[in-house]
Amino acid sequence: MPDMTTPETVATSVAAWGLLPAVALVVAVALALGLVFAALDRVVVAGGDANAMAGPSRTVVRWLVKQRRTTLAPDRLLWRVATGAVPVLAVLSMAVVPIAGRTLWSTSADLVWFNAMEALLWAAVWLVGWGPNAVHALVGGYRFLAQGLAYELPLMFALITAGLAAGSLRTTDVVAAQADLWFVVTMPVAFVVFLASAAAFAFWGPFAAPAGADIAGGVVSELSGVERLLVEAGRAIFLGASAAMGATLFLGGGSGPWLPDALWHLLKTVLLMGLMVVAGRRVPVLRPDRYVEAAWVVLVPVTLLQALVVAVLVLSGMYA
Amino acid sequence: MAGDIAVVTLGMLAVAAGIAVFVVDSMARATFALLASFLAVAGILLALDLVYLAVVTALMMTMEMAVMAIFMIMFMMNPAGLMPMTMVHNARGSAVAGASVFTVLTVGIWTIDWPARQGTQPDDATRQLGESIMGGHMLVMLVIGIGLFATIIAGTVLATQRGRYDRFGPELDARRPHDPVAGGLPR
Numbered sequence A: 001m002p003d004m005t006t007p008e009t010v011a012t013s014v015a016a017w018g019l020l021p022a023v024a025l026v027v028a029v030a031l032a033l034g035l036v037f038a039a040l041d042r043v044v045v046a047g048g049d050a051n052a053m054a055g056p057s058r059t060v061v062r063w064l065v066k067q068r069r070t071t072l073a074p075d076r077l078l079w080r081v082a083t084g085a086v087p088v089l090a091v092l093s094m095a096v097v098p099i100a101g102r103t104l105w106s107t108s109a110d111l112v113w114f115n116a117m118e119a120l121l122w123a124a125v126w127l128v129g130w131g132p133n134a135v136h137a138l139v140g141g142y143r144f145l146a147q148g149l150a151y152e153l154p155l156m157f158a159l160i161t162a163g164l165a166a167g168s169l170r171t172t173d174v175v176a177a178q179a180d181l182w183f184v185v186t187m188p189v190a191f192v193v194f195l196a197s198a199a200a201f202a203f204w205g206p207f208a209a210p211a212g213a214d215i216a217g218g219v220v221s222e223l224s225g226v227e228r229l230l231v232e233a234g235r236a237i238f239l240g241a242s243a244a245m246g247a248t249l250f251l252g253g254g255s256g257p258w259l260p261d262a263l264w265h266l267l268k269t270v271l272l273m274g275l276m277v278v279a280g281r282r283v284p285v286l287r288p289d290r291y292v293e294a295a296w297v298v299l300v301p302v303t304l305l306q307a308l309v310v311a312v313l314v315l316s317g318m319y320a
Numbered sequence B: 001m002a003g004d005i006a007v008v009t010l011g012m013l014a015v016a017a018g019i020a021v022f023v024v025d026s027m028a029r030a031t032f033a034l035l036a037s038f039l040a041v042a043g044i045l046l047a048l049d050l051v052y053l054a055v056v057t058a059l060m061m062t063m064e065m066a067v068m069a070i071f072m073i074m075f076m077m078n079p080a081g082l083m084p085m086t087m088v089h090n091a092r093g094s095a096v097a098g099a100s101v102f103t104v105l106t107v108g109i110w111t112i113d114w115p116a117r118q119g120t121q122p123d124d125a126t127r128q129l130g131e132s133i134m135g136g137h138m139l140v141m142l143v144i145g146i147g148l149f150a151t152i153i154a155g156t157v158l159a160t161q162r163g164r165y166d167r168f169g170p171e172l173d174a175r176r177p178h179d180p181v182a183g184g185l186p187r
Helices: A013-017 A019-046 A055-065 A076-096 A110-130 A135-166 A171-177 A188-201 A225-250 A261-280 A288-315 B002-021 B027-047 B051-074 B091-111 B125-159 B164-168
Strands: none
Touching (some): A019 A076, A055 A225, A076 A225, A076 B027, A110 B027, A135 A171, A135 A225, A171 A225, A188 A261, B051 B125
Protein backbone atom coordinates (compact mmCIF):
# COMPACT_ATOMS: atom_id res chain seq x y z
CA MET A 1 0.00 0.00 0.00
CA PRO A 2 1.25 3.51 -0.70
CA ASP A 3 2.05 5.72 2.20
CA MET A 4 -1.19 7.45 3.12
CA THR A 5 0.43 10.36 4.88
CA THR A 6 1.39 13.46 2.95
CA PRO A 7 4.99 13.04 1.78
CA GLU A 8 5.84 16.69 2.25
CA THR A 9 3.48 19.49 3.04
CA VAL A 10 3.43 21.97 0.17
CA ALA A 11 2.08 25.33 1.29
CA THR A 12 -0.74 26.75 -0.82
CA SER A 13 -0.03 29.82 -2.89
CA VAL A 14 -2.35 31.79 -0.59
CA ALA A 15 -0.17 30.89 2.40
CA ALA A 16 3.01 31.62 0.44
CA TRP A 17 2.14 34.83 -1.36
CA GLY A 18 -1.00 36.20 0.29
CA LEU A 19 -4.63 35.97 -0.82
CA LEU A 20 -4.88 38.75 -3.39
CA PRO A 21 -1.63 38.06 -5.32
CA ALA A 22 -2.39 34.33 -5.35
CA VAL A 23 -5.92 34.82 -6.70
CA ALA A 24 -4.72 37.41 -9.23
CA LEU A 25 -2.04 34.99 -10.43
CA VAL A 26 -4.54 32.14 -10.90
CA VAL A 27 -6.93 34.38 -12.81
CA ALA A 28 -4.11 35.75 -15.00
CA VAL A 29 -2.73 32.28 -15.74
CA ALA A 30 -6.24 30.98 -16.50
CA LEU A 31 -6.90 33.83 -18.96
CA ALA A 32 -3.47 33.40 -20.56
CA LEU A 33 -3.96 29.64 -20.98
CA GLY A 34 -7.36 30.22 -22.54
CA LEU A 35 -5.94 32.78 -24.97
CA VAL A 36 -3.04 30.48 -25.89
CA PHE A 37 -5.44 27.61 -26.53
CA ALA A 38 -7.66 29.79 -28.70
CA ALA A 39 -4.61 31.04 -30.65
CA LEU A 40 -3.29 27.48 -31.21
CA ASP A 41 -6.76 26.41 -32.28
CA ARG A 42 -7.00 29.27 -34.76
CA VAL A 43 -3.53 28.54 -36.20
CA VAL A 44 -4.33 24.85 -36.73
CA VAL A 45 -7.70 25.57 -38.32
CA ALA A 46 -6.85 28.63 -40.41
CA GLY A 47 -3.15 28.10 -41.17
CA GLY A 48 -0.35 29.56 -39.15
CA ASP A 49 1.02 33.07 -39.25
CA ALA A 50 1.24 35.89 -36.72
CA ASN A 51 -2.02 37.29 -38.07
CA ALA A 52 -3.91 34.12 -37.19
CA MET A 53 -2.28 34.03 -33.75
CA ALA A 54 -3.73 37.47 -33.02
CA GLY A 55 -7.17 36.38 -34.23
CA PRO A 56 -8.64 35.50 -30.81
CA SER A 57 -7.49 38.81 -29.32
CA ARG A 58 -9.21 40.71 -32.14
CA THR A 59 -12.35 38.65 -31.59
CA VAL A 60 -12.30 39.53 -27.88
CA VAL A 61 -12.24 43.25 -28.71
CA ARG A 62 -14.99 42.84 -31.30
CA TRP A 63 -17.29 41.02 -28.86
CA LEU A 64 -16.57 43.62 -26.18
CA VAL A 65 -17.84 46.49 -28.31
CA LYS A 66 -20.55 44.67 -30.24
CA GLN A 67 -24.13 45.55 -29.44
CA ARG A 68 -26.08 42.83 -27.65
CA ARG A 69 -29.22 41.43 -29.18
CA THR A 70 -31.87 39.54 -27.29
CA THR A 71 -34.77 37.20 -28.01
CA LEU A 72 -38.52 37.30 -27.38
CA ALA A 73 -39.40 36.53 -23.74
CA PRO A 74 -36.08 35.08 -22.56
CA ASP A 75 -35.56 33.84 -19.00
CA ARG A 76 -33.17 36.72 -18.42
CA LEU A 77 -32.16 35.84 -14.83
CA LEU A 78 -31.17 32.23 -15.54
CA TRP A 79 -29.55 33.18 -18.86
CA ARG A 80 -27.34 35.87 -17.29
CA VAL A 81 -26.40 33.71 -14.32
CA ALA A 82 -25.43 30.86 -16.65
CA THR A 83 -23.32 32.93 -19.06
CA GLY A 84 -21.47 34.41 -16.09
CA ALA A 85 -21.02 31.02 -14.45
CA VAL A 86 -19.19 29.41 -17.40
CA PRO A 87 -15.94 31.46 -17.13
CA VAL A 88 -16.15 31.62 -13.32
CA LEU A 89 -16.29 27.82 -13.08
CA ALA A 90 -13.42 27.52 -15.55
CA VAL A 91 -11.23 29.81 -13.42
CA LEU A 92 -12.33 28.04 -10.21
CA SER A 93 -11.20 24.71 -11.68
CA MET A 94 -7.71 26.27 -11.91
CA ALA A 95 -7.68 26.68 -8.10
CA VAL A 96 -6.43 23.10 -7.64
CA VAL A 97 -3.96 23.13 -10.57
CA PRO A 98 -0.44 23.79 -9.31
CA ILE A 99 1.17 26.98 -10.58
CA ALA A 100 4.91 27.06 -9.81
CA GLY A 101 4.35 23.99 -7.63
CA ARG A 102 1.64 25.57 -5.48
CA THR A 103 -2.13 25.34 -5.75
CA LEU A 104 -4.41 28.19 -4.75
CA TRP A 105 -5.94 25.95 -2.16
CA SER A 106 -5.03 22.45 -1.21
CA THR A 107 -7.52 20.01 0.27
CA SER A 108 -7.92 16.27 0.64
CA ALA A 109 -10.33 16.35 -2.33
CA ASP A 110 -8.64 18.42 -5.05
CA LEU A 111 -9.53 16.04 -7.88
CA VAL A 112 -13.18 15.98 -6.79
CA TRP A 113 -13.16 19.79 -6.75
CA PHE A 114 -11.94 19.84 -10.37
CA ASN A 115 -14.66 17.35 -11.27
CA ALA A 116 -17.32 19.32 -9.39
CA MET A 117 -16.54 22.52 -11.32
CA GLU A 118 -17.01 20.58 -14.53
CA ALA A 119 -20.28 19.11 -13.20
CA LEU A 120 -21.57 22.59 -12.34
CA LEU A 121 -20.88 23.40 -15.97
CA TRP A 122 -23.72 20.99 -16.86
CA ALA A 123 -26.19 23.26 -15.16
CA ALA A 124 -24.60 26.38 -16.67
CA VAL A 125 -24.53 25.11 -20.26
CA TRP A 126 -28.06 23.73 -20.13
CA LEU A 127 -29.24 27.08 -18.80
CA VAL A 128 -27.34 28.93 -21.55
CA GLY A 129 -29.44 26.81 -23.91
CA TRP A 130 -32.68 27.29 -21.95
CA GLY A 131 -32.38 31.00 -21.23
CA PRO A 132 -32.99 32.59 -24.64
CA ASN A 133 -36.32 30.79 -25.25
CA ALA A 134 -35.05 29.68 -28.66
CA VAL A 135 -35.25 26.22 -30.19
CA HIS A 136 -31.72 25.79 -31.51
CA ALA A 137 -30.15 26.89 -28.25
CA LEU A 138 -32.38 24.50 -26.31
CA VAL A 139 -31.53 21.56 -28.60
CA GLY A 140 -27.86 22.35 -28.01
CA GLY A 141 -28.41 22.33 -24.23
CA TYR A 142 -30.05 18.91 -24.38
CA ARG A 143 -27.26 17.59 -26.59
CA PHE A 144 -24.73 18.75 -24.01
CA LEU A 145 -26.49 16.89 -21.19
CA ALA A 146 -26.74 13.68 -23.25
CA GLN A 147 -23.03 13.91 -24.00
CA GLY A 148 -22.34 14.81 -20.38
CA LEU A 149 -24.02 11.67 -19.05
CA ALA A 150 -21.84 9.65 -21.42
CA TYR A 151 -18.43 11.23 -20.73
CA GLU A 152 -18.89 11.77 -17.00
CA LEU A 153 -18.21 8.23 -15.75
CA PRO A 154 -15.11 7.65 -17.94
CA LEU A 155 -13.80 11.06 -16.82
CA MET A 156 -14.39 10.23 -13.14
CA PHE A 157 -12.65 6.87 -13.52
CA ALA A 158 -9.69 8.57 -15.26
CA LEU A 159 -9.34 11.09 -12.40
CA ILE A 160 -9.77 8.40 -9.74
CA THR A 161 -7.09 6.24 -11.40
CA ALA A 162 -4.51 9.00 -10.92
CA GLY A 163 -5.67 9.52 -7.32
CA LEU A 164 -5.56 5.77 -6.70
CA ALA A 165 -1.92 5.46 -7.75
CA ALA A 166 -0.93 8.48 -5.64
CA GLY A 167 -2.99 7.32 -2.65
CA SER A 168 -4.33 10.86 -2.38
CA LEU A 169 -6.77 13.20 -4.10
CA ARG A 170 -4.48 16.19 -3.47
CA THR A 171 -2.89 17.39 -6.73
CA THR A 172 0.48 18.22 -5.13
CA ASP A 173 0.58 14.64 -3.75
CA VAL A 174 -0.18 13.28 -7.21
CA VAL A 175 2.77 15.26 -8.60
CA ALA A 176 5.03 14.05 -5.77
CA ALA A 177 4.00 10.42 -6.44
CA GLN A 178 5.30 10.75 -10.01
CA ALA A 179 8.89 11.47 -8.93
CA ASP A 180 10.08 8.10 -10.28
CA LEU A 181 7.68 7.42 -13.10
CA TRP A 182 5.13 9.59 -14.87
CA PHE A 183 1.61 8.21 -14.57
CA VAL A 184 1.09 8.36 -18.33
CA VAL A 185 3.33 5.27 -18.61
CA THR A 186 1.10 3.03 -16.51
CA MET A 187 -2.27 4.68 -17.27
CA PRO A 188 -2.29 5.72 -20.95
CA VAL A 189 -6.01 4.99 -21.29
CA ALA A 190 -6.90 7.29 -18.38
CA PHE A 191 -4.68 9.98 -19.94
CA VAL A 192 -6.39 9.85 -23.34
CA VAL A 193 -9.87 9.64 -21.79
CA PHE A 194 -9.12 12.64 -19.58
CA LEU A 195 -8.07 14.79 -22.55
CA ALA A 196 -11.03 13.62 -24.66
CA SER A 197 -13.43 14.37 -21.78
CA ALA A 198 -11.89 17.82 -21.45
CA ALA A 199 -12.78 18.45 -25.10
CA ALA A 200 -16.26 17.06 -24.36
CA PHE A 201 -17.06 19.28 -21.40
CA ALA A 202 -15.82 22.34 -23.30
CA PHE A 203 -17.98 21.04 -26.22
CA TRP A 204 -15.07 21.63 -28.54
CA GLY A 205 -13.56 19.78 -31.53
CA PRO A 206 -15.10 16.35 -32.08
CA PHE A 207 -17.56 16.99 -29.22
CA ALA A 208 -18.83 20.34 -30.53
CA ALA A 209 -22.28 18.99 -31.43
CA PRO A 210 -24.02 21.08 -28.68
CA ALA A 211 -22.76 24.15 -30.56
CA GLY A 212 -22.92 22.46 -33.96
CA ALA A 213 -23.41 24.17 -37.31
CA ASP A 214 -26.37 21.85 -38.01
CA ILE A 215 -28.34 23.63 -35.28
CA ALA A 216 -27.09 27.11 -36.19
CA GLY A 217 -24.62 27.29 -33.34
CA GLY A 218 -26.74 25.52 -30.72
CA VAL A 219 -26.18 26.75 -27.16
CA VAL A 220 -24.15 29.75 -28.32
CA SER A 221 -26.51 30.67 -31.19
CA GLU A 222 -28.39 33.40 -29.30
CA LEU A 223 -25.38 34.82 -27.44
CA SER A 224 -23.94 38.11 -28.58
CA GLY A 225 -21.46 40.71 -27.43
CA VAL A 226 -20.08 40.32 -23.93
CA GLU A 227 -22.18 37.24 -23.18
CA ARG A 228 -20.73 35.44 -26.19
CA LEU A 229 -17.29 36.47 -24.99
CA LEU A 230 -17.93 35.11 -21.48
CA VAL A 231 -19.05 31.70 -22.69
CA GLU A 232 -16.34 31.31 -25.33
CA ALA A 233 -13.68 32.49 -22.86
CA GLY A 234 -14.97 29.92 -20.35
CA ARG A 235 -14.68 27.14 -22.93
CA ALA A 236 -11.12 28.15 -23.84
CA ILE A 237 -10.07 28.50 -20.19
CA PHE A 238 -11.55 25.07 -19.38
CA LEU A 239 -9.50 23.58 -22.24
CA GLY A 240 -6.32 25.34 -21.10
CA ALA A 241 -6.94 24.39 -17.45
CA SER A 242 -7.52 20.77 -18.49
CA ALA A 243 -4.21 20.70 -20.37
CA ALA A 244 -2.49 22.06 -17.24
CA MET A 245 -4.33 19.47 -15.12
CA GLY A 246 -3.42 16.71 -17.59
CA ALA A 247 0.26 17.67 -17.35
CA THR A 248 -0.08 17.65 -13.55
CA LEU A 249 -1.82 14.29 -13.24
CA PHE A 250 -0.09 12.27 -15.95
CA LEU A 251 3.13 14.04 -17.06
CA GLY A 252 4.75 14.65 -13.69
CA GLY A 253 3.71 18.30 -13.31
CA GLY A 254 6.81 20.50 -13.05
CA SER A 255 9.39 17.73 -12.86
CA GLY A 256 12.23 17.84 -15.39
CA PRO A 257 15.96 18.53 -15.63
CA TRP A 258 17.79 21.90 -15.93
CA LEU A 259 14.80 24.22 -16.32
CA PRO A 260 12.79 25.54 -13.34
CA ASP A 261 9.61 23.64 -12.39
CA ALA A 262 7.20 26.34 -13.51
CA LEU A 263 8.74 26.41 -17.00
CA TRP A 264 8.58 22.63 -17.35
CA HIS A 265 4.94 22.64 -16.34
CA LEU A 266 4.20 25.39 -18.85
CA LEU A 267 6.05 23.51 -21.63
CA LYS A 268 4.12 20.30 -20.93
CA THR A 269 0.85 22.23 -20.79
CA VAL A 270 1.47 23.91 -24.15
CA LEU A 271 2.54 20.55 -25.61
CA LEU A 272 -0.71 18.97 -24.42
CA MET A 273 -2.72 21.87 -25.84
CA GLY A 274 -0.98 21.38 -29.18
CA LEU A 275 -1.70 17.64 -29.04
CA MET A 276 -5.38 18.29 -28.24
CA VAL A 277 -5.78 20.85 -31.02
CA VAL A 278 -3.97 18.84 -33.73
CA ALA A 279 -5.70 15.57 -32.84
CA GLY A 280 -9.08 17.13 -32.05
CA ARG A 281 -9.30 19.15 -35.26
CA ARG A 282 -8.55 16.05 -37.38
CA VAL A 283 -11.64 14.23 -36.11
CA PRO A 284 -15.04 15.24 -37.49
CA VAL A 285 -17.77 16.29 -35.07
CA LEU A 286 -19.26 13.15 -33.50
CA ARG A 287 -23.02 12.76 -33.48
CA PRO A 288 -24.11 12.62 -29.82
CA ASP A 289 -26.34 9.55 -30.30
CA ARG A 290 -23.36 7.63 -31.71
CA TYR A 291 -20.83 8.86 -29.17
CA VAL A 292 -23.16 8.08 -26.25
CA GLU A 293 -23.36 4.38 -27.12
CA ALA A 294 -19.61 4.10 -27.70
CA ALA A 295 -18.94 5.84 -24.38
CA TRP A 296 -21.18 3.52 -22.35
CA VAL A 297 -20.29 0.28 -24.11
CA VAL A 298 -16.56 0.85 -24.73
CA LEU A 299 -15.14 3.69 -22.64
CA VAL A 300 -16.71 2.77 -19.27
CA PRO A 301 -15.39 -0.82 -19.25
CA VAL A 302 -12.02 0.24 -20.66
CA THR A 303 -11.49 2.92 -17.99
CA LEU A 304 -12.64 0.46 -15.29
CA LEU A 305 -10.06 -2.04 -16.55
CA GLN A 306 -7.44 0.71 -16.45
CA ALA A 307 -8.36 1.43 -12.83
CA LEU A 308 -8.15 -2.30 -12.06
CA VAL A 309 -4.67 -2.57 -13.59
CA VAL A 310 -3.48 0.43 -11.59
CA ALA A 311 -5.07 -0.96 -8.40
CA VAL A 312 -3.14 -4.23 -8.88
CA LEU A 313 0.06 -2.25 -9.52
CA VAL A 314 -0.59 -0.27 -6.31
CA LEU A 315 -0.96 -3.51 -4.34
CA SER A 316 2.25 -4.87 -5.88
CA GLY A 317 4.11 -1.81 -4.59
CA MET A 318 4.75 -0.22 -8.00
CA TYR A 319 4.10 3.34 -6.82
CA ALA A 320 5.37 3.03 -3.23
CA MET B 1 -16.25 33.54 14.02
CA ALA B 2 -16.00 33.89 10.23
CA GLY B 3 -17.06 30.23 10.01
CA ASP B 4 -20.14 30.88 12.19
CA ILE B 5 -21.19 33.82 10.03
CA ALA B 6 -20.72 31.74 6.88
CA VAL B 7 -22.79 28.86 8.28
CA VAL B 8 -25.63 31.16 9.36
CA THR B 9 -25.65 33.13 6.09
CA LEU B 10 -25.52 30.01 3.93
CA GLY B 11 -28.18 28.37 6.08
CA MET B 12 -30.57 31.27 5.52
CA LEU B 13 -29.68 31.23 1.83
CA ALA B 14 -30.47 27.50 1.67
CA VAL B 15 -33.88 28.05 3.29
CA ALA B 16 -34.65 31.07 1.11
CA ALA B 17 -33.74 29.17 -2.07
CA GLY B 18 -35.82 26.25 -0.83
CA ILE B 19 -38.83 28.57 -0.41
CA ALA B 20 -38.17 30.02 -3.86
CA VAL B 21 -38.74 26.54 -5.35
CA PHE B 22 -42.43 26.88 -4.44
CA VAL B 23 -42.77 30.54 -5.36
CA VAL B 24 -41.32 30.70 -8.89
CA ASP B 25 -43.53 29.94 -11.86
CA SER B 26 -41.25 27.96 -14.15
CA MET B 27 -39.90 24.44 -13.85
CA ALA B 28 -36.38 25.56 -14.84
CA ARG B 29 -36.36 28.20 -12.11
CA ALA B 30 -37.77 25.78 -9.51
CA THR B 31 -35.12 23.19 -10.39
CA PHE B 32 -32.23 25.60 -10.20
CA ALA B 33 -33.56 27.28 -7.05
CA LEU B 34 -33.39 23.80 -5.51
CA LEU B 35 -29.84 23.47 -6.84
CA ALA B 36 -28.95 26.83 -5.26
CA SER B 37 -30.29 25.50 -1.95
CA PHE B 38 -28.13 22.37 -2.24
CA LEU B 39 -25.08 24.45 -3.17
CA ALA B 40 -25.62 26.55 -0.05
CA VAL B 41 -25.63 23.32 1.99
CA ALA B 42 -22.39 22.32 0.24
CA GLY B 43 -21.02 25.71 1.28
CA ILE B 44 -21.98 24.97 4.91
CA LEU B 45 -20.08 21.66 4.72
CA LEU B 46 -17.12 23.59 3.30
CA ALA B 47 -17.28 26.05 6.21
CA LEU B 48 -17.28 23.06 8.58
CA ASP B 49 -14.04 21.84 6.93
CA LEU B 50 -15.66 18.76 5.40
CA VAL B 51 -14.23 19.47 1.96
CA TYR B 52 -14.81 16.07 0.39
CA LEU B 53 -18.46 15.96 1.46
CA ALA B 54 -18.92 19.54 0.26
CA VAL B 55 -17.58 19.03 -3.26
CA VAL B 56 -19.30 15.65 -3.62
CA THR B 57 -22.59 17.26 -2.57
CA ALA B 58 -22.12 20.02 -5.16
CA LEU B 59 -21.11 17.50 -7.84
CA MET B 60 -23.91 14.98 -7.27
CA MET B 61 -26.65 17.54 -6.74
CA THR B 62 -25.74 19.49 -9.87
CA MET B 63 -25.92 16.40 -12.05
CA GLU B 64 -29.09 15.27 -10.33
CA MET B 65 -30.79 18.63 -10.85
CA ALA B 66 -29.66 18.83 -14.50
CA VAL B 67 -31.10 15.38 -15.23
CA MET B 68 -34.19 16.14 -13.15
CA ALA B 69 -34.82 19.31 -15.15
CA ILE B 70 -34.99 17.22 -18.33
CA PHE B 71 -37.47 14.72 -16.93
CA MET B 72 -39.62 17.24 -15.07
CA ILE B 73 -39.97 19.39 -18.16
CA MET B 74 -40.55 16.32 -20.35
CA PHE B 75 -43.41 15.06 -18.16
CA MET B 76 -45.08 18.43 -17.61
CA MET B 77 -48.66 18.98 -18.67
CA ASN B 78 -47.76 21.69 -21.16
CA PRO B 79 -45.14 20.85 -23.77
CA ALA B 80 -41.62 22.16 -23.15
CA GLY B 81 -42.71 23.60 -19.82
CA LEU B 82 -42.67 27.12 -21.15
CA MET B 83 -46.07 28.04 -19.70
CA PRO B 84 -46.29 29.32 -16.12
CA MET B 85 -46.63 26.54 -13.57
CA THR B 86 -46.58 26.02 -9.83
CA MET B 87 -44.88 23.42 -7.69
CA VAL B 88 -47.59 23.69 -5.02
CA HIS B 89 -50.45 21.21 -4.79
CA ASN B 90 -52.71 20.98 -1.73
CA ALA B 91 -51.20 24.29 -0.59
CA ARG B 92 -52.60 24.32 2.95
CA GLY B 93 -51.76 20.70 3.78
CA SER B 94 -48.24 20.87 2.41
CA ALA B 95 -47.58 24.19 4.19
CA VAL B 96 -48.67 22.66 7.51
CA ALA B 97 -46.58 19.52 6.91
CA GLY B 98 -43.51 21.52 5.88
CA ALA B 99 -43.75 23.98 8.76
CA SER B 100 -44.25 21.26 11.38
CA VAL B 101 -41.32 19.15 10.13
CA PHE B 102 -39.13 22.27 10.08
CA THR B 103 -40.21 23.12 13.64
CA VAL B 104 -39.60 19.58 14.93
CA LEU B 105 -36.14 19.42 13.35
CA THR B 106 -35.13 22.90 14.52
CA VAL B 107 -36.35 22.34 18.06
CA GLY B 108 -34.62 18.97 18.11
CA ILE B 109 -31.32 20.35 16.89
CA TRP B 110 -31.31 23.17 19.43
CA THR B 111 -32.54 21.19 22.46
CA ILE B 112 -30.56 17.95 22.10
CA ASP B 113 -27.68 17.69 24.55
CA TRP B 114 -24.91 17.25 21.96
CA PRO B 115 -21.72 15.62 23.29
CA ALA B 116 -18.69 17.89 23.67
CA ARG B 117 -15.63 17.29 21.51
CA GLN B 118 -13.14 14.89 23.00
CA GLY B 119 -9.52 15.22 21.92
CA THR B 120 -8.37 17.45 19.07
CA GLN B 121 -9.80 18.02 15.62
CA PRO B 122 -8.48 15.41 13.17
CA ASP B 123 -6.44 16.41 10.11
CA ASP B 124 -8.97 14.95 7.76
CA ALA B 125 -12.44 15.08 9.27
CA THR B 126 -13.94 13.41 6.20
CA ARG B 127 -11.92 10.25 6.74
CA GLN B 128 -12.99 10.08 10.40
CA LEU B 129 -16.61 10.70 9.55
CA GLY B 130 -16.49 8.00 6.86
CA GLU B 131 -14.91 5.50 9.23
CA SER B 132 -17.43 6.17 11.98
CA ILE B 133 -20.37 5.87 9.57
CA MET B 134 -19.10 3.02 7.41
CA GLY B 135 -16.38 1.37 9.52
CA GLY B 136 -18.04 -1.82 10.69
CA HIS B 137 -20.79 -1.78 8.10
CA MET B 138 -18.80 -1.85 4.87
CA LEU B 139 -20.15 -5.28 3.88
CA VAL B 140 -23.73 -4.17 4.51
CA MET B 141 -23.17 -1.01 2.47
CA LEU B 142 -21.69 -2.98 -0.43
CA VAL B 143 -24.60 -5.44 -0.43
CA ILE B 144 -27.11 -2.59 -0.33
CA GLY B 145 -25.26 -0.86 -3.17
CA ILE B 146 -25.37 -3.93 -5.39
CA GLY B 147 -29.01 -4.51 -4.43
CA LEU B 148 -29.90 -0.95 -5.43
CA PHE B 149 -28.03 -1.31 -8.70
CA ALA B 150 -29.81 -4.57 -9.50
CA THR B 151 -33.13 -2.88 -8.71
CA ILE B 152 -32.38 -0.03 -11.09
CA ILE B 153 -31.48 -2.42 -13.91
CA ALA B 154 -34.52 -4.62 -13.20
CA GLY B 155 -36.76 -1.55 -13.14
CA THR B 156 -35.40 -0.38 -16.48
CA VAL B 157 -35.82 -3.83 -18.02
CA LEU B 158 -39.43 -4.02 -16.80
CA ALA B 159 -40.25 -0.49 -17.94
CA THR B 160 -38.76 -0.66 -21.40
CA GLN B 161 -41.28 -1.17 -24.13
CA ARG B 162 -38.96 -2.90 -26.56
CA GLY B 163 -37.43 -6.27 -25.79
CA ARG B 164 -34.98 -8.50 -27.65
CA TYR B 165 -37.71 -9.88 -29.92
CA ASP B 166 -38.44 -6.37 -31.16
CA ARG B 167 -34.75 -5.81 -31.76
CA PHE B 168 -33.64 -9.13 -33.27
CA GLY B 169 -36.89 -10.51 -34.71
CA PRO B 170 -39.14 -13.40 -33.56
CA GLU B 171 -36.37 -15.94 -34.13
CA LEU B 172 -33.69 -13.69 -32.59
CA ASP B 173 -31.69 -14.24 -35.78
CA ALA B 174 -31.34 -10.69 -37.19
CA ARG B 175 -27.70 -9.81 -37.68
CA ARG B 176 -28.19 -6.15 -36.77
CA PRO B 177 -30.71 -4.99 -34.14
CA HIS B 178 -33.64 -2.97 -35.43
CA ASP B 179 -33.39 0.14 -33.25
CA PRO B 180 -35.11 3.51 -33.65
CA VAL B 181 -31.77 5.19 -32.83
CA ALA B 182 -28.91 3.41 -34.52
CA GLY B 183 -26.19 4.02 -31.95
CA GLY B 184 -22.49 4.28 -32.62
CA LEU B 185 -21.15 0.77 -32.66
CA PRO B 186 -21.08 -1.52 -35.70
CA ARG B 187 -23.20 -4.40 -34.46
